[in-house]
Amino acid sequence: MEKMITVVGAGPIGLRTATGLKEEGWEVTLLEEHEEIGVPANCSGLLSVSGLERNKIDFSDSTVNEIYGAKIFSPDKTAMAIRRKKPVAVVIDRAELDKSLEKKAEKKGVEIRKNTRMIDSRKDTIFVQHEKRGEMLKTRFVVGADGAASKTRRLVMEKIDPKAFVRTLQVTAKGSFDKDLVEIYFGDFCKGFFAWVIPENKTKARIGLGVSGQYNARDSFNKFVKDMEIEVLNESAFVIPITKPVKEIQKENILLVGDAAYQTKATTGGGIITGSVAADIAVKTISNHLKHKKPLTDYWKNLAPLNKELELHWKVRKYLNSLNEKKYNSLVKKMIKSGMEEFLEKHGDMDFPSKFVNKMMLSPSKWGLLPMGLRLMFS
Ligand SMILES: Cc1cc2nc3c(=O)[nH]c(=O)nc-3n(C[C@H](O)[C@H](O)[C@H](O)COP(=O)(O)OP(=O)(O)OC[C@H]3O[C@@H](n4cnc5c(N)ncnc54)[C@H](O)[C@@H]3O)c2cc1C
Incomplete structure (x- = not known):
């Protein structure tokens, strides 16, 4: 039997969640406040090739440029360059990426309602505004994928950290x-x-x-x-x-995902790959709930592998924020001297730092440079 799920927000993460839920056989409505998906695009569109491939995100129509590495400048303008032989990242046209995800969602049969803003939600009712008119929609579940300034977040969290x-x-x-x-x-x-x-x-x-x-x-x-x-x-x-992984992202019949759930890398602010991973986990959690009566509170448990990586990003962010300019300058110089450029060229992974940490642990001379190495790896 089909159940009704409403996803709020047709950014990359809402589109992926809605498509995934539809693929699982559920009836899904996706609400987007704008008339056009992908616009306005507030994003740099830098995505790791490995992250895109791992998550089967089709970037063929949206790629603008291929990136082979990074040049990092300390405050005194000492430069450190990490260059790979093959492209490690692509610069995408964010509007095009969202539009290609929209096409996929439509093809799978997701009902997309544009120009429709969620105003509030109570139990099984969502209040929306569509072309200046108020409407009530019935729904069993709500997925809040409404981005950085999420309204749905306010329905789930007791307190929102204004510094995050x-x-x-x-x-x-x-x-x-x-x-x-x-x-x-x-x-x-x-x-x-x-x-x-x-x-x-x-x-x-x-x-x-x-x-x-x-x-x-x-x-x-x-x-x-x-x-x-x-x-x-x-x-x-x-x-x-930007913050550490937040646990309060599910309440009653509402789940948050993507930027709404703070699922970004605290080192770089990137959230498309990590949000996509979380979208698949949200889909699995809701499907397991509907098919096997597993509780929705499993969402947090199911997110554990992703949260382990996000936690590491957060620790690196805190460490970097504790450095002054002098310390930054000396660290970059030390890294160049210790051969970190070649090391990063070999072992860096933009999205999942734990693999890199394991490699670095085998090289004791570099241990003191670990946090900075991690940051550079994500650039
Ligand atoms: C300057 C900048 C650069 C960035 N660069 C990168 C980068 O290089 N790589 C990377 O991976 N990430 C980057 N990010 C982060 C990335 O843009 C986000 O992580 C990503 O957009 C999150 O996707 P999302 O679907 O969760 O939210 P969003 O993309 O924000 O989508 C949310 C959607 O919900 C809609 N919406 C909001 N409220 C409502 C409502 N009440 N009712 C209906 N619809 C609603 C919005 O219109 C929007 O379409 C960058 C962010 C910024 C600001």
């Missing part, structure tokens, strides 16, 4: 760029996070930064680009949820 996010500002700009490498910058100008240059090609890049919630991203951004010869084409300001 970074502010970002990103522009697309014309200029002269190394097409193969992403650039990452650290320093006091972007406290609590980092700055990036992600090339789309030799003449166009996504340039941005993040700062802890108490700082002003625009001031920091202006400092970052003041000596760059660029022409800004467009800009967007947004937030990324």
Whole structure:
């Protein structure tokens, strides 16, 4: 017998969850407040090839550029480059990726209701606004995949930590760029996070930064680009949820997934791969509940392997936030001296740090550099 599940938010994670639930045989409605899926796109679109392949995310239609590695700049501008022989990441057109996921969801038979915003939910009723008119929908389960500023989160969590996010500002700009490498910058100008240059090609890049919630991203951004010869084409300001894994992501018939559930990497802010892993776990949890009467509270238990990785990302983030500029400078120099560039070239994995930690444990001379190595690996 079919059951009714409503997924709120048609970002990459809501689309994946809805498609997965439909594939399991459940009746699914997906609500999206915007008229068009994928727009506006608040994202740098940098995704590891291994993460995309592992999670069977089709990026063939959305790839804009291939990335072979990263150049990391300490506050004193010492540069460390990690370059692989094969592409390690791709820069995607985020709107195109979401649209390709939308096509897949539609093909599987997910009912997508655009221009429909969830306002509230009580037990088996969801209150929505559709083209300025209020409506009530009946549903057995709600999956909140409504992103960083999730409304559904407020229905599940007693208290929301106001500090659990970074502010970002990103522009697309014309200029002269190394097409193969992403650039990452650290320093006091972007406290609590980092700055990036992600090339789309030799003449166009996504340039941005993040700062802890108490700082002003625009001031920091202006400092970052003041000596760059660029022409800004467009800009967007947004937030990324950044914290340790949060347990309060399920209550009664509601589950949170993706940015709504803080399932991002605290090191880089990336959330598409980790959110996709969590989406599959949410699908499995709901299906096991419906088919085998397993409790929905199993969601947290089922997330344990992902949360182990997210916890590690969080520990590295905390360590990095404790460093001052002097310490950053000396660490990058030490890393270059210890041959960390070659080590990372061989063993880095952008999404799953525990594999890299195991390799590094076999090399005692590098133990002191572990947290910084982890951060660089994710860049
Ligand atoms: C500047 C920046 C750069 C980033 N770069 C990367 C990167 O390079 N790689 C990476 O992996 N991640 C990156 N991220 C993070 C990534 O964008 C998110 O992790 C990802 O979008 C999360 O997907 P989601 O589906 O959970 O949420 P979202 O993509 O935010 O989707 C949520 C959807 O829900 C809809 N919605 C919201 N509220 C409602 C409502 N009440 N009713 C109906 N619909 C609603 C929204 O319109 C939206 O479509 C970046 C984020 C930022 C801000």
